[in-house]
Amino acid sequence: xxxxxxxxxxxxxxxxxxxxxxxxxxxxxxxxxxxxxxxxxxxxxxxxxxxxxxxxxxxxxxxxxxxxxxxxxxxxxxxxxxxxxxxxxxxxxxx
Amino acid sequence: xxxxxxxxxxxxxxxxxxxxxxxxxxxxxxxxxxxxxxxxxxxxxxxxxxxxxxxxxxxxxxxxxxxxxxxxxxxxxxxxxxxxxxxxxxxxxxx
DNA sequence: TAAACTAGTTTATTTTATAAACCAAATGAA
DNA sequence: TTCATTTGGTTTATAAAATAAACTAGTTTA
Numbered sequence: 001x002x003x004x005x006x007x008x009x010x011x012x013x014x015x016x017x018x019x020x021x022x023x024x025x026x027x028x029x030x031x032x033x034x035x036x037x038x039x040x041x042x043x044x045x046x047x048x049x050x051x052x053x054x055x056x057x058x059x060x061x062x063x064x065x066x067x068x069x070x071x072x073x074x075x076x077x078x079x080x081x082x083x084x085x086x087x088x089x090x091x092x093x094x095x
Numbered sequence: 096x097x098x099x100x101x102x103x104x105x106x107x108x109x110x111x112x113x114x115x116x117x118x119x120x121x122x123x124x125x126x127x128x129x130x131x132x133x134x135x136x137x138x139x140x141x142x143x144x145x146x147x148x149x150x151x152x153x154x155x156x157x158x159x160x161x162x163x164x165x166x167x168x169x170x171x172x173x174x175x176x177x178x179x180x181x182x183x184x185x186x187x188x189x190x
Numbered sequence: 191t192a193a194a195c196t197a198g199t200t201t202a203t204t205t206t207a208t209a210a211a212c213c214a215a216a217t218g219a220a
Numbered sequence: 221t222t223c224a225t226t227t228g229g230t231t232t233a234t235a236a237a238a239t240a241a242a243c244t245a246g247t248t249t250a
Binding site: 009040043044067 | 211
Binding site: 138 | 196198199200201
């Protein structure tokens with residue numbers, strides 16, 4: 001029983017964790033909302049959303065609002081499980 | 096009041112966090128003890144202890160036990176404060 | 191005395207995070 | 221109308237971190 005099982009590296013990142021944290025509570029959010037809440041740059045956010053999507057933690061939907069592009073992120077069931085697991089693992093480090 | 100204040104990058108690292116977590120409870124520990132508990136390589140542990148020492152979070156004492164070198168790490172008051180602060184900050188991400 | 195082990199450090203490589211530069215379209219001001 | 225600015229991003233380049241591999245120095249064991 002190792003005391004410190006590895007932390008999911010995909011979640012152990014400030015920005016990705018903040019994004020997941022937001023999406024856990026709101027279910028679905030726009031790119032600009034996530035950008036404002038996390039105070040990240042668009043470039044960084046774009047890259048990190050990509051990674052979370054490729055891991056299957058998020059679903060990214062691209063559409064238009066009026067004439068402008070609109071990117072929406074939604075957490076998946078797999079993402080929720082991974083986040084919960086991450087939190088449990090982390091607790092062994094900080095308590 | 097930003098929801099996600101930055102996490103101390105020195106502590107937001109799996110191995111350094113595990114080391115600090117151990118030292119919070121035991122106060123003082125040998126290199127080999129830390130290596131076993133964290134299941135890290137000696138090289139990685141050496142590098143990370145250095146960083147924590149340079150930040151003033153640990154004090155590293157080098158001596159000999161019999162004829163063999165002995166490296167001991169001890170958490171500082173500053174390290175304890177930083178760890179506690181990190182935990183508080185992190186809670187805003189995971190709850 | 192040679193092989194293997196201990197207790198690490200140093201250097202090199204890979205992976206991440208982040209920033210900077212860029213793009214396409216839409217809007218606003220002169 | 222046309223040129224500057226803004227929106228909503230993506231792509232590429234750079235900096236920083238984590239990790240692994242190689243190395244050092246000495247010790248113990250066969």
